Amino acid sequence: MQTTTVIDSPATEHAHAHGHTGHHHTETFLSKYIFSLDHKTIGKQFLIMGMIWAVIGGLMSVIFRIQLGWPDETFPILEKMFAAWYTDGKLNPEAYYMMVTMHGTIMVFFVLTASLSGTFANILIPLQIGARDMASPLMNALSFWLFFTASVVMFGSIFLPTGAASAGWTIYPPLSALPQTSPGSGDGMTWWLISMVLFVASTLLGGLNYVSTVLNMRTKGMSMFKMPLTVWALFFTAIIGILSFPVLVSAVVLLIFDRSLGTSFYLSNIVIGGQALPYAGGSPILFQHLFWFLGHPEVYIVILPAMGMVSEILAIHSRKPIFGYKAMIFSILGITVLGFIVWAHHMFMTGMNPFLGSVFTLFTLLIAIPSAVKVFNWLTTLWRGNIKINPPSMFAIGFVSMFISGGLTGIWLGNSTVDIQLHDTYFVIAHFHIVMGIAAFFGMFAGVYHWFPRMFGRMMNETMAYIHFAITFVGSYLIFWPMHFLGLAGVPRRYYTFNEFEAFAHYGTLNKVISIAAIIVFLGQLIFLVNFFWSIKRGRKSTQNPWQANTLEWTSPIEGIHGNWEGDLPEVHRWPYDYSRDPNSDVDFIPQTVPLTEEEKKDKIHH
Amino acid sequence: MSGHLTEEQYKSQVAAVWKSTLWLSIITVVEVVIALTLGHLIPKFILNLFFVLASVLKAFFIIAEFMHLKYEKRAFIISLGVPLIFLVWALIAFVVEGNYWLHLNFPK
Amino acid sequence: MAEVIEIKEEHHVDQLPTPNNGEGGENSALNISYGKTMMWYFLLSDAFTFSAFLISYATIRISQPWWPDPNVVFKSFPFMAHANVPLGFVSVMTFVLILSSVAVVRAVQEGHRMNQKGVVTWMFWGIVGGVFFLGCQAWEWNNLIHEGLRPFYNPFGPNEAGKTTLFLEKMAMSPGPVAFGALFFGITGFHGFHVFTGVCLNVYGLIGAANGPFHKRGHYEMIEKLGLYWHFVDLVWVFVFLAFYLM
Structure with missing residues (x-):
């Protein structure tokens, strides 16, 4: 009964579907790998770009960690490599601030926002909901290329004569608004702002696509409450992006006006070098409010995809249904909603209205509830499970560990009274690096190890993966755990050196330990890169369903074809977590495409 | 439709x-x-x-x-309406802040 | 959409798939096509951009001890040199934008009836309204600039120009709060940019409707999507009007 027809990608009009038969689309290298409209290829493009950026961002952290660990030493070899940033073998203070700023910007926006959800939303959403592609493949490709352009602009700014932006990744005015305040606030800042507007456009195109794909393109039987938690998490991530990034655009546009048109949105009562500037009536705190209205939801954009993937991976590798499927969904929803109303907890020490601060403290502490629901659900999913030890499950468990360690200190920092002591110290650095940096990376690694066979048809090398895991897990704690103590002692963040301060000088050894650990962890990531690229070519061939998972992506041909499925789309009959359902059966998983048995139809638990 | x-x-x-x-x-x-x-x-x-x-x-x-x-559909209307709550809270919080600045900068 | 997906499957040409899903699978959760879903959520996103601007406006305005009275600032009318018509001109602008929006609604309705001529006519009037609005805005900007309003200078205020009222010298050079000009040009400019984009999109819609490609598709969904954007521009104007001219 099957006839060969060609239908356009879903975004084109249906009328085009008439009457094309047997047409073969020829593909060149450019159309297949570079300007591809296929969601799987675009996902891989995001992943590779993310890796490049992670290496660059990580290298920057190594450079400033060397400065912090050995502030008195000179490094002629580094001066040879980065001549523009070193004088007499020592890192210039301006270059140090540039490194810190670029490390934050690159890691937060390009790696953990664009690349994390870009990779997995693109690859997993259509495959897991049973769609041929995204709602609009063209917009999807545009999203990647805008991200690419944005990142090229950002990278280019590093080579400007005055250097890249150096006002911190939060680019607070007046430092970022007035070019005379620091070299990086000149052209580098302008390029930063241009790059960020392009980046927001990219996020928006991607996010709109993900949302409408999830809402409209699900295959037969795939109701919203039969979707895997990965898709739910990516769905809410996209919604957060759609609602929060436009506010960054507003903040950036007003900052551009302040910089170029002489307006005073964020500026007032400023004297530089004895000269009073004619700005009046604005407030730098206004920028902080606007920035953090994006900035706080942003951290959930970073962590939610990791949470979703970890939920999925933990259930699969402990061969148990996820504990509290709906509780997971509603806690994602709760985190999404609460994430939008707590932004000013980043600003307790700015001189904002203290009464407002107490309201924000209340809302902030409420986030502990959905977060704890998720943590306990992961733990209870693992509880008495038939846990398979393999790279994805190790990284997923590592994620849970990191999320707990970093999340608990969040409760400290959310209290405005405690924050008075801890604000802008290394305690904050430790908190957010563990909870949204390392944890999100662990989720990302778990995802890459788990879906690598789906992406490339081969398995990654396990030995290298275990070494990678051990170095990353132990090393990350070695970097960030001591920082809590530095922070409690009041050591401030973003300082170029602590030698000058009697109170902090005796932490020199601790700083050395942190720096050594940072360098080792950075080198450890190279093992992952080698493993990744080696396995693409040489890895063991994967079977169709290597993890014995239930979700739809493992029913689609593993070599990856346009349109994802030959013939009809699969039909979904059950939720994605039927693991170890029948103790007497040899097979401990029931894919979503298997129809319900008669007994199951009577038992209405999961339908 | x-x-x-x-x-x-x-x-x-x-x-x-x-x-x-x-x-x-x-x-x-x-x-x-x-x-x-x-x-x-x-x-x-x-x-x-x-x-x-x-x-x-x-x-x-x-x-x-x-x-x-x-x-x-009702769910669609809700999905568009609910996010506006964030804007209401933002308006309240921002205006409270602005009012606070007024009293800081121009004490009576 | 150059990329063509090749699949083998049973495909009934006479049974057109629903607009929700290319292959008639699970229906859309919200019973609305993905194109319109995208447009709606894009507009929601854009609403957050505008709201951020307007909320910033409210914050800065409330932090100022004095703010210009709109009835004093916006009182000029074209071709009436020394006329004193508070809010007269902006009322005309508002009315034109509403009528333009109505014209596009009518175009959408004619599209549902597959009445090509009706779509073209009403889209045309919608574009005329948009262009007229932009012209009005250009005139108003020009007029205010002539009166001395700048993003960094505000002649409407209680102080004498050049005198200082704040604790630092050489500050507060302008008689009124400088933020007024910046916010006015910034926000109406950003809105005007949206109107301009909308006019361009509507011209695209007009051409598509007049030349027939939309008609051949069997539906005028493109006009609906453009219409959503155009009404959103009108919607934003309601709040810009509220913030700058009424309050």
Whole structure:
């Protein structure tokens, strides 16, 4: 009964579907790998770009960690490599601030926002909901290329004569608004702002696509409450992006006006070098409010995809249904909603209205509830499970560990009274690096190890993966755990050196330990890169369903074809977590495409 | 939504649109007249409250009738309406802050 | 959409798939096509951009001890040199934008009836309204600039120009709060940019409707999507009008 027809990608009009038969689309290298409209290829493009950026961002952290660990030493070899940033073998203070700023910007926006959800939303959403592609493949490709352009602009700014932006990744005015305040606030800042507007456009195109794909393109039987938690998490991530990034655009546009048109949105009562500037009536705190209205939801954009993937991976590798499927969904929803109303907890020490601060403290502490629901659900999913030890499950468990360690200190920092002591110290650095940096990376690694066979048809090398895991897990704690103590002692963040301060000088050894650990962890990531690229070519061939998972992506041909499925789309009959359902059966998983048995139809638990 | 309307449906929809237009015009005229005549008689707070409510009413006509949202599925309307709560809270928090700056910078 | 997906499957040409899903699978959760879903959520996103601007406006305005009275600032009318018509001109602008929006609604309705001529006519009037609005805005900007309003200078205020009122000298050079000009040009400019984009999109819609590609598709969904954007521009104007001219 099957006839060969060609239908356009879903975004084109249906009328085009008439009457094309047997047409073969020829593909060149450019159309297949570079300007591809296929969601799987675009996902891989995001992943590779993310890796490049992670290496660059990580290298920057190594450079400033060397400065912090050995502030008195000179490094002629580094001066040879980065001549523009070193004088007499020592890192210039301006270059140090540039490194810190670029490390934050690159890691937060390009790696953990664009690349994390870009990779997995693109690859997993259509495959897991049973769609041929995204709602609009063209917009999807545009999203990647805008991200690419944005990142090229950002990278280019590093080579400007005055250097890249150096006002911190939060680019607070007046430092970022007035070019005379620091070299990086000149052209580098302008390029930063241009790059960020392009980046927001990219996020928006991607996010709109993900949302409408999830809402409209699900295959037969795939109701919203039969979707895997990965898709739910990516769905809410996209919604957060759609609602929060436009506010960054507003903040950036007003900052551009302040910089170029002489307006005073964020500026007032400023004297530089004895000269009073004619700005009046604005407030730098206004920028902080606007920035953090994006900035706080942003951290959930970073962590939610990791949470979703970890939920999925933990259930699969402990061969148990996820504990509290709906509780997971509603806690994602709760985190999404609460994430939008707590932004000013980043600003307790700015001189904002203290009464407002107490309201924000209340809302902030409420986030502990959905977060704890998720943590306990992961733990209870693992509880008495038939846990398979393999790279994805190790990284997923590592994620849970990191999320707990970093999340608990969040409760400290959310209290405005405690924050008075801890604000802008290394305690904050430790908190957010563990909870949204390392944890999100662990989720990302778990995802890459788990879906690598789906992406490339081969398995990654396990030995290298275990070494990678051990170095990353132990090393990350070695970097960030001591920082809590530095922070409690009041050591401030973003300082170029602590030698000058009697109170902090005796932490020199601790700083050395942190720096050594940072360098080792950075080198450890190279093992992952080698493993990744080696396995693409040489890895063991994967079977169709290597993890014995239930979700739809493992029913689609593993070599990856346009349109994802030959013939009809699969039909979904059950939720994605039927693991170890029948103790007497040899097979401990029931894919979503298997129809319900008669007994199951009577038992209405999961339908 | 998609597809082809009967003549009666078409006529009633056209009539609904013109009715909304009339309402929008009336509200705008009333707003301007009140701004011009009663501006100095009524306390500023009550006047502003009236303007805000009138604008929200105008927004309702545009969204419900012109943008056709009234005829969409309820879940869709909710999905668009709920995020606006964030804006309400943002407005409250920002204005409280602005008021606080006023008192910091210009103490009585 | 150059990329063509090749699949083998049973495909009934006479049974057109629903607009929700290319292959008639699970229906859309919200019973609305993905194109319109995208447009709606894009507009929601854009609403957050505008709201951020307007909320910033409210914050800055409330932090100022004094703010210009709109009835004093916006009182000029074209071709009436020394006329004193508070809010007169902006009322005309508002009315034109509403009528333009109505014209596009009518175009959408004619599209549902597959009445090509009706779509073209009403889209045309919608574009005329948009262009007229932009012209009005250009005139108003020009007029205010002539009166001395700049993003960094505000002649409408209680102080004498050049005198200082704040604690630092050489500050507060302008009689009124400088933020007024910046916010006015910034926000109406950003809105005007949206109107301009909308006019361009509507011209695209007009051409598509007049030349027939939309008609051949069997539906005028493109006009609906453009219409959503155009009404949104009108919607934003309601609040810009509220913030700058009424309050």
